[in-house]
Amino acid sequence: MTATIIDGKAVAEAIRNEVKAEVTQLRAKGLTPGLATVIVGARPDSVSYVTSKRKTCEELGIRSIGVEFPENVSQDELLARVRRLCSDPQVHGILVQLPLPKHINEEVILNAVNIDKDVDGFHPVNVGKLGMKGREPLFAPCTPSGVIELLDRVGAKISVSRAVVLGRSNIVGLPVALLLLGRDATVTICHSKTQNLAEVCRQADILVAAIGRPRFVTADMVKPGAFVIDVGVNSLPVLNPDGSPVISEKTGKPRTKLVGDVDFDAVKEIATAITPVPGGVGPMTIAMLMKNTLRGAKHAFGLL
Amino acid sequence: MTATIIDGKAVAEAIRNEVKAEVTQLRAKGLTPGLATVIVGARPDSVSYVTSKRKTCEELGIRSIGVEFPENVSQDELLARVRRLCSDPQVHGILVQLPLPKHINEEVILNAVNIDKDVDGFHPVNVGKLGMKGREPLFAPCTPSGVIELLDRVGAKISVSRAVVLGRSNIVGLPVALLLLGRDATVTICHSKTQNLAEVCRQADILVAAIGRPRFVTADMVKPGAFVIDVGVNSLPVLNPDGSPVISEKTGKPRTKLVGDVDFDAVKEIATAITPVPGGVGPMTIAMLMKNTLRGAKHAFGLL
Secondary structure, three states, X not given: OOOEEOOHHHHHHHHHHHHHHHHHHXXXXXXXXXXXXXXXXXXXXXXXXXXXXXXXXXHHOOEEEEEEEOOOXXXXXXXXXXXXXXXXXXXXXXXXXXXXOOOOOHHHHHHHOOHHHOOOOOOHHHHHHHHOOOOOOOOOOHHHXXXXXXXXXXXOOOOOOXXXXXXXXXXXXXXXXXXXXXOOOEEEEEOOOOOOHHHHHOOOOEEEEOOOOOOOEOHHHOOOOOEEEEOOOEEEEOEOOOOOEOEOOOOOOEOEEEEOOEOHHHHOOOOOEEOOOOOOOHHHHHHHHHHHHHHXXXXXXXXX | OOOEEOOHHHHHHHHHHHHHHHHHHHHHOOOOOEEEEEEEOOOHHHHHHHHHHHHHHHHHOOEEEEEEEOOOOOHHHHHHHHHHHHOOOXXXXXXXXXXXXXXXXXXXXXXXXXXXXXXXXXXXXXXXXXXXXXXXXXXXXXXXXXXXXXXXXOOOOOOOOEEEEEOOOOOOHHHHHHHHHHOXXXXXXXXXXXXOHHHHHOOOOEEEEOOOOOOOEOHHHOOOOOEEEEOOOEEEEOEOOOOOEOEOOOOOOEOEEEEOOEOHHHHOOOOOEEOOOOOOOHHHHHHHHHHHHHHHHHHHOOOO
16 A cells, blocks of 8 residues: 655645635735744845745735844844834734844744744744643644644544654644644654654654654554654755765755655555655645734734 | 552652741841732632642741632732732742632633742743743643652653653643653653553553543553552542441531542552552642742742
């Protein structure tokens, strides 16, 4: 049996279309959702992420408010700008692109984001509410809620399942685990200190890998029939048959390719469904960010 | 092999003595920690809990600020009082005894407690920080941190263990799970929707039961050699040999006894260590509350 390959691109597109339709309706009433994206410095990966986010805003009719600071901006200046965005009625979501330079305390900046505009869902209040019964946060973090969305659309029964989450980061592992728990899965959180990891993983009906180790999850760690969601994005060199790196003619540098935390080729032979990398969870993050921005706007407009 | 019976009374007394010694030192410098206990109405169990807390404060030299409201107090009046306590420099911890009457929104009241005085540790910010890496909350909830304290004092190795938490309440299950995770246990959270519960529980090196079902955890659900912490407090009628209830001569009512969530007599034969009910986790809650109040005071005095 070969697994269903979960098409994250298609699901993300469907979500973007849903958001766009709602945004269009809001704009017809003179209400325009707005997302502020704040970037400090010019890390190529950060620039690329922020550019995609801004471009997607424009495609969906969401007002994009771009804020750029040089690498050496002071914490106070950045903080003051974030606070102005918090009180700006045109802004319904504030995204501060991480990581920030070392001289800036990330926690201080993120805690300054008003929880009603915390579209990233990283404020401790939103994380706390994610885990607590009867305390729905306004926003769930984008990548984790993208994972749940994919599971739902591929027909995984979360509520009676055993779910294993590999990794406990603030950005993915912990919030995914809390979301799965909120959906009545029996959740186990594994990490670098876990003993007998393969055995624990094999108990999972739903396995979410978010540890950043290329092809770490091998077929012997997966229960036949499981749903496997690969959140890992790792860059590996492309090799020639003799093991030497392939050099790009254009750049003169070794060519790289993206691989996930899961040994896709082997695991797809035994799973019920699996996300590829790229094209699985990746495209979901921005789609869920747009969904969160729409939600923030509806909240601000009194429409929730 | 018979398990070590974990003496929560003795551990709680040791902690109270440690707190008392520190409070005495602070008071010698003219610094007195203070705990405000707020009770609404006169539920007998709530009155009893609050009375114990106030009495313990006095024994340890902590200033006890008692605040009582009638059952029909308005939410606004209660809220205003909580806010005054937040800005009162003599108050370093605020405990609002739960449950509150139905006409009062518990979440609104608890969220009004300044997180620097949230000695109960129930504010979503504190819960969020409990789970997040690199975000130590000022206070961990009392009963859950009492569980960890007992495990530590009885020599359980949390960090390489598999821990199973039965129950996911905001007050015990969820925060215990997050504390164990923070200590590098591999944590599974089980609840009423969990399938094959006995099998999951049997994988636990550390089993924490917090579901409020008398003697629910039977010996076949426990791995030989496990550490078993029983947070349950259930009231059962005392029965005569013929099955009829024993009537108290004093009160004329059926006599009751407290039992935990664990079938103590059977499980103690296979566990390494186990807490009894009463006398296990129970006494820890107030001791940890005193420890938190001391911590809040040291924070306010700039001594942390």
